[in-house]
Amino acid sequence: MEVNQVTLDALVDTEWLEVVRVRARVRLVESVVSKDIDATTSIDIHTPYGQMVECLSFLYAMVTVCASFDERLLARWAEGESSRADHLWGSIEQPESFQRLAETYLSGVRIDGDGNWEVPMNDFIEICPKISGSYWRLPNRPIKNGWVTLSPYSSENSQQRLSRLLKERIRTQLIKECRERMERMDEAFTGRMAGEVGRIVGLLQHQATSEVSFTSAEEGDWPPCMQEITTQLAQSVNINHVGRVFLASMSRVIGLTVDQAQAFFVNAPDYSADTTRYQLNHVFEHEYTPAGCPKLQINACCPVSRGDVKSNLCSRDWMDHPLKYLRARQRSKHREEQQKAPAPSE
Ligand code: SF4
Numbered sequence: 285m286e287v288n289q290v291t292l293d294a295l296v297d298t299e300w301l302e303v304v305r306v307r308a309r310v311r312l313v314e315s316v317v318s319k320d321i322d323a324t325t326s327i328d329i330h331t332p333y334g335q336m337v338e339c340l341s342f343l344y345a346m347v348t349v350c351a352s353f354d355e356r357l358l359a360r361w362a363e364g365e366s367s368r369a370d371h372l373w374g375s376i377e378q379p380e381s382f383q384r385l386a387e388t389y390l391s392g393v394r395i396d397g398d399g400n401w402e403v404p405m406n407d408f409i410e411i412c413p414k415i416s417g418s419y420w421r422l423p424n425r426p427i428k429n430g431w432v433t434l435s436p437y438s439s440e441n442s443q444q445r446l447s448r449l450l451k452e453r454i455r456t457q458l459i460k461e462c463r464e465r466m467e468r469m470d471e472a473f474t475g476r477m478a479g480e481v482g483r484i485v486g487l488l489q490h491q492a493t494s495e496v497s498f499t500s501a502e503e504g505d506w507p508p509c510m511q512e513i514t515t516q517l518a519q520s521v522n523i524n525h526v527g528r529v530f531l532a533s534m535s536r537v538i539g540l541t542v543d544q545a546q547a548f549f550v551n552a553p554d555y556s557a558d559t560t561r562y563q564l565n566h567v568f569e570h571e572y573t574p575a576g577c578p579k580l581q582i583n584a585c586c587p588v589s590r591g592d593v594k595s596n597l598c599s600r601d602w603m604d605h606p607l608k609y610l611r612a613r614q615r616s617k618h619r620e621e622q623q624k625a626p627a628p629s630e
Pocket residue numbers: 507508509510576577580581585586587588589595598603604605606609
């Protein structure tokens with residue numbers, strides 16, 4: 285802002301900054317519609333002009349979010365922007381540049397002899413409770429003299445793991461900073477932003493009404509993996525640990541009770557009411573996220589990848605999580621119902 289001599293007032297209505305406002309709207313819409321911001325942009329961020337547009341559009345989007353005083357919009361925008369940083373930073377090719385960025389969010393970072401990034405234990409302890417998955421539990425991480433090693437995991441290298449950690453810190457800081465800005469925002473400025481805010485909040489509301497709750501999922505909407513596991517359990521086929529945890533966590537996400545989830549397991553060959561209850565309670569209380577398709581496939585829980593079942597949805601390029609399957613099924617049902625609804629009479 286200072287370098288380019290652009291004030292907040294100028295950003296709101298100066299004509300030559302329209303390109304910045306347009307880019308900011310795109311960033312906002314992306315975060316509202318997909319909760320994620322596409323890391324690609326037509327703006328070349330390697331030029332001073334591109335960098336200026338990116339910086340100012342980020343600021344304009346932030347100011348719009350603050351002027352909305354809408355916590356849902358704030359949460360979605362912060363998630364989108366932090367995800368964007370996660371994607372971009374995970375692929376930075378110069379370790380020195382990545383280190384400089386990481387150091388602005390952590391008290392320190394360093395690389396060990398194996399080329400893995402390490403972070404101070406206090407930073408890790410502060411951030412990791414907000415990230416799900418056993419990788420992020422301190423007892424599962426190597427620690428050397430107060431430094432936690434972020435070793436590669438699954439398909440992610442150490443830099444991508446550290447970017448994931450940084451995403452959480454960025455998200456928290458964005459939310460904190462926006463709340464502080466909201467406190468300082470005066471009525472006159474909020475009024476000037478009313479049109480901009482109205483557009484994005486309207487989109488958010490439209491998005492919320494067209495999103496269908498998972499809790500209305502009927503059995504016909506369940507992904508083939510979930511259908512197969514429940515059928516096999518009913519037939520007393522032994523299901524492996526990954527499949528059981530997946531079924532328990534899916535049950536929670538689609539709004540079943542612990543009792544209803546327990547009913548799936550009563551015919552399991554090793555069924556014990558107390559043990560099952562204990563394990564289900566654990567999954568529900570800790571809000572486990574269901575495993576994604578790659579994990580289910582590796583653990584023989586995906587009938588589509590084994591060729592036992594055909595599914596158009598599961599064959600799509602973007603299909604990497606059973607919740608996406610559920611969401612896609614519900615969206616198409618929702619659309620069909622809307623098309624069938626009688627047109628309003630005159
Ligand atoms: S592709 Fe994914 S959603 Fe479909 S059955 Fe396999 S694991 Fe389930």
